[in-house]
Amino acid sequence: MFINLQENIKRIEESKAKEIYLRKQAELSALQSQINPHFLYNTLETIRGLAMVYGIADIADMTKALADLFRYSINSHGVIVSLEEELKSIHNYFLIQERRFNGKFSLIENVDEDALQCLIPKLLLQPIVENCVHHGWKPNLEKGRLLLRRV
Secondary structure, eight states: OHHHHHHHHHHHHHHHHHHHHHHHHHHHHHHHHHHHHHHHHHHHHHHHHHHHHTTOHHHHHHHHHHHHHHHHHHOOSOSEEEHHHHHHHHHHHHHHHHHHTTTOEEEEEEOOGGGGGOEEETTSHHHHHHHHHHHSOOTTTOOEEEEEEOO
16 A cells, blocks of 8 residues: 555656646747747838839839738737738738739729728638639639629
8 A cells, every 4th residue: 555655656746747848848849939930020021111212113122011921920919810900910811812813813802991990810710712713713814803802
């Protein structure tokens, strides 16, 4: 019985040590995952600043749109956002694509103001819009238009 008690104490101590180790690993991983996004965001802001200094508005605008899009996608403040927030993200995506493809397509938005405060899952529209651009438009053949509207 005394041996069983010693074995139980040893297992509990090992379990506690493992729990502490795993918690420290999780804290370290969380810290590391924060460093890379902040570095990337700050780098994009530096590129934007240099573009502004040299008077290259297209690069400054695209870099800001990319930085804002990146920040929105990694922002962990909720998985439910207003339609207005989601549309701002879509506008950033479209600004980048319009500049990338030299104005070959456009975004037409017909959304009631009342709908802008509706809550939706974050990044719900992004994959749909991205699929429209990548699979529904031929860059060499035509000018594309994407219509966003409430039905």
